Amino acid sequence: MASLDRSLIAGLSVFEGIAAADLDRIISQARSIRIARDQPVFEQEQEAHSFFLLLDGHVRVMKSTPDGHEVTVRYISPGELMGIASALGRTTYPANAVAAVDCVVLAWPSHLWPTFATSFPSFSANTYKVIGSRLQDAHMRVIEMSTEQVGQRVAHALLKLVKQSGKKTEEGILIDFPISRQDLAEMTGTTLHTVSRLLSAWEDQGLVKSGRQRVVVVEPHHLLVIAEGRAGKS
Amino acid sequence: MASLDRSLIAGLSVFEGIAAADLDRIISQARSIRIARDQPVFEQEQEAHSFFLLLDGHVRVMKSTPDGHEVTVRYISPGELMGIASALGRTTYPANAVAAVDCVVLAWPSHLWPTFATSFPSFSANTYKVIGSRLQDAHMRVIEMSTEQVGQRVAHALLKLVKQSGKKTEEGILIDFPISRQDLAEMTGTTLHTVSRLLSAWEDQGLVKSGRQRVVVVEPHHLLVIAEGRAGKS
DNA sequence: TCTTTTGTTTGCGCTAAGGCAAATGCCTCG
DNA sequence: CGAGGCATTTGCCTTAGCGCAAACAAAAGA
Structure with a gap:
């Protein structure tokens, strides 16, 4: 992790309320990955080996149905988490994510989540807030589709x-x-x-x-x- | 809490992996409430003072839109959690819940959640699993509505x-x-x-x-x- | 018992939006 | 520079399902 990333990252809402030292420990355990346009970040049904933070680019998250239909669930913008299946106790990704443009992401191995959650309570709280708003979002989508x-x-x-x-x-x-x-x-x-x-x-x-x-x-x-x-x- | 409830409750999936003593401590802090048919359990936008476990009956969870439409989000069956806004860092309920029939619920004050989460990791893990499956559900609903x-x-x-x-x-x-x-x-x-x-x-x-x-x-x-x-x- | 309320059924016409098909225009790669 | 491949546009036709409205039926109340 190049240090120039740190200053950018520290300001993200996911890391709100986290001490600088803790932030360093969190970031130091991530790998930075470059993903080319149209390449997958993770794939539906596959084992959720990592969770991610998008640093740069845009990622499209979609779900495909057994009968071949594809539905776009959401677009991820820089600063957002994705693939956080592990925080919800899932072992596989529930959707496909592909880079809409060339992207840079941070990736943490999923097995770190439990440790993170206990060691950095603000981080886990922030993550669950994200999940809460996604759930909210999904329900809004249902309502939109219905009405x-x-x-x-x-x-x-x-x-x-x-x-x-x-x-x-x-x-x-x-x-x-x-x-x-x-x-x-x-x-x-x-x-x-x-x-x-x-x-x-x-x-x-x-x-x-x-x-x-x-x-x-x-x-x-x-x-x-x-x-x-x-x-x-x- | 009458002791006869305990045996019923211990088997619920939300309490999987929790020691009997811990379970007692959890349950002893809940209030058991009876809710008559068509009465609200909690209401959209109101302060999320409690989270609930449905013991008996059926609860309908719905969301109303600004323009008067109502959409049913889900039905809750006995043994399921509801109103777990606090686990997601929300301070208000995102939906309305009304008893479809006469119900019995356990209610915990929301402020207990952080303590519970740290003291009883299995309980919080189970809760987040529930949330994960609800998110999954919501996405499935979107897909159904779309296709x-x-x-x-x-x-x-x-x-x-x-x-x-x-x-x-x-x-x-x-x-x-x-x-x-x-x-x-x-x-x-x-x-x-x-x-x-x-x-x-x-x-x-x-x-x-x-x-x-x-x-x-x-x-x-x-x-x-x-x-x-x-x-x-x- | 009779009345009222609430939930259900069904007919009819209408329209938003999907399906199909063909044409056009813009990239990209050779 | 040319060819082929995508993305887009548009016209025309079809139809699923909604809105309206009226009739019915079952429960609840008086």
Whole structure:
């Protein structure tokens, strides 16, 4: 671990409330790994040998069903934990994770978790908070899927991505990793066709600008109106 | 706590791997509460003062959206934990829980959690396992909502209920608490009308028998075929 | 017992959104 | 620079399932 990483890392919310010395001990036991775009970080059903912290890049987490469907569970941004199956007593990963762009991650062997949990209570508390918010997220997704129509869901997804990984540009807020219509469809439970139609319509209205694997949100506020449900049905 | 409860409780999976003496200490700090049908166990957004173990009855956990929709997250059966927000560092309950029938629960004050977690590591490990499986569940729900059609979803819901709370009768397997079409609709993201139509159709085919707030599954195997997707579209 | 409330059934029309198919445009790799 | 492969766009058709509305049935209450 190069020392320059330390200063970056210390500020992450996962490490809030952890003494510098403890942080050093935690970090020193991690391996830093570089993962090329489209390469897996971990795979569904495989033994959960490690848990990870994403330092740089973006990772897509998805689950595939027996009958071949794929659903994107979430995107991971820098600073977030992933593959923390061990904290929940699981021995295998529940999903696939692949690098959406070239990534750098820290990896700890899973067997360290129990020690970490007892030695660094803040770390485990922070981790469980993360899990709590993921559970919350998942339930929100269920609710969205149950009660909203596709337009709203896609709008929500875009806003979530903007919040997570939005990068200001002169055109608007760019989602700063490659994302296809298909990807958006897998996040919202629809088809790439429908997503394409929606984006085209929104582009005509000047709400977004989009191209190949690229989306820029121009009018987040208006998009929010759509997401919330009552946008004038013009 | 009456001692007769102990023997029942000791066998629960939440308490697996816990020494008898520890178990006593845990249980002695709980209050046993009786909750009448349709009364709340805890409520969304309220301060999470306690966490609970359901001893007897059935509890429905649901989430309401700002715009008035209600979605049923899950049913809790005897032996299951609920309201374990504190284990995830939350200070409020994320959902509503109401007794589907008269219930008996054990309640621990939330402030005990940190102590419990350190004093009884098996207990906390078991709890986190529960949370892990709930997260898994929630993701499965998202996937179902994304990829399956209503018939499949309702079939899945029925099978889940049967597994959780099925009671063998001469007619078939009865879901042993009152459940309305509306309830099933809220579990599967559809309307009571559609559920009603489906149940009627299935009743005609002899797969289920149902009445007012009552469902008996006669042919679980055939229902599974429907849930899995490829049932001849007759 | 009669009335009211609450849950259920069912018919009918409508529409959001999926499926299919073909065309177009943008990268990338040779 | 050219060819082939992806990603995207769009039109047209089909349909699952929702909304509305009315009739029914069973439980609960008076």
